[in-house]
Amino acid sequence: MDLVSRSEWGARPYRTPSGATRYSRPRRGVKLHYLGTGYEDRPHSACAAYVRMLQASHMDGNGWSDIGYSFIVCTHGAVFEGRGLDRRNSANGSTALNEECYAVCLLVGSSGLTEPTDAQLHGARDAIDYCRAQGPAGDWLGGHRDGYATTCPGDAIYAWVKAGAPRPKSPTTKDPEPAPVKEDPAMPTVITESQAGGPELDANVYRLLRMADDTALLQGPCTYTVTTYATVRGEPGARITLRFHDLMLSAPNDPSHDLPIDVGVIGPEGVLNASATRNGMLTKDEQLKVEIRADADGARVERRVLRALRWDA
Numbered sequence: 001m002d003l004v005s006r007s008e009w010g011a012r013p014y015r016t017p018s019g020a021t022r023y024s025r026p027r028r029g030v031k032l033h034y035l036g037t038g039y040e041d042r043p044h045s046a047c048a049a050y051v052r053m054l055q056a057s058h059m060d061g062n063g064w065s066d067i068g069y070s071f072i073v074c075t076h077g078a079v080f081e082g083r084g085l086d087r088r089n090s091a092n093g094s095t096a097l098n099e100e101c102y103a104v105c106l107l108v109g110s111s112g113l114t115e116p117t118d119a120q121l122h123g124a125r126d127a128i129d130y131c132r133a134q135g136p137a138g139d140w141l142g143g144h145r146d147g148y149a150t151t152c153p154g155d156a157i158y159a160w161v162k163a164g165a166p167r168p169k170s171p172t173t174k175d176p177e178p179a180p181v182k183e184d185p186a187m188p189t190v191i192t193e194s195q196a197g198g199p200e201l202d203a204n205v206y207r208l209l210r211m212a213d214d215t216a217l218l219q220g221p222c223t224y225t226v227t228t229y230a231t232v233r234g235e236p237g238a239r240i241t242l243r244f245h246d247l248m249l250s251a252p253n254d255p256s257h258d259l260p261i262d263v264g265v266i267g268p269e270g271v272l273n274a275s276a277t278r279n280g281m282l283t284k285d286e287q288l289k290v291e292i293r294a295d296a297d298g299a300r301v302e303r304r305v306l307r308a309l310r311w312d313a
């Protein structure tokens with residue numbers, strides 16, 4: 001197994017005491033996850049930075065004490081140590097579910113790269129075997145969606161793990177750095193995410209409008225055009241505002257907010273379909289987020305949709 005330790009990928013220290021919580025009993029097995037957002041494959045030299053970004057979004061965006069997963073497997077088959085074997089993960093949806101299974105996330109998206117590579121399946125199998133042998137963990141295998149309402153880990157990974165997580169026929173040797181596939185550099189990646197539910201809104205308080213499992217709409221480096229839609233239900237006449245912002249991962253507490261966009265008032269039927277568009281650029285260190293606000297209590301978001309065109313920078 002090509003294990004990348006926390007110090008090797010440059011993990012931040014986890015917060016105590018929560019991040020130090022140990023498992024209280026042996027694990028039943030292993031649950032697989034995917035990113036639930038757009039993901040583009042990248043050279044292996046960029047994988048550690050991506051794992052650092054995930055950790056930052058879990059700690060600073062979700063407020064968790066560490067990266068949520070036990071292990072993270074990149075498309076090149078390396079296994080990055082997250083919370084590892086002893087510390088309880090926070091990725092499976094509830095304390096009971098976290099206690100029950102290790103959480104292994106494959107760097108695969110819900111758009112862009114949506115199928116695991118053979119090297120990645122070998123890496124995921126390595127991680128499963130390692131959890132069983134060293135954890136210890138029982139032989140149960142499944143996905144985040146087992147016992148929790150989510151599409152995670154996507155259909156491709158779920159079918160594989162439910163088939164017993166067989167090793168692909170190709171050899172385990174790590175793929176060479178892939179030559180950049182640039183069929184047409186002007187062709188953007190099309191991202192569409194549609195999620196039921198959303199935040200409840202208190203009067204005049206901005207709430208993050210999350211897409212899938214992640215808090216960010218997009219991660220740089222890229223140029224983009226993004227439209228977010230939100231179906232809001234509440235008292236007729238309540239005014240809804242959307243606000244985009246860029247977040248530097250190196251300064252997560254200092255977002256650069258756009259001016260608020262007035263997207264209309266809730267109609268007599270008690271519903272507003274709000275949308276706002278933004279074009280821009282993100283550096284490697286930047287994420288794009290969006291927040292929503294109502295000027296009266298009691299409104300809530302029923303559905304969120306993200307449509308984006310993304311050009312790699």
Ligand SMILES: [Zn+2]
Nearest residue numbers: 033034144152
């Ligand atoms: Zn998941």
Ligand SMILES: [Zn+2]
Nearest residue numbers: 044047074076
């Ligand atoms: Zn990699």
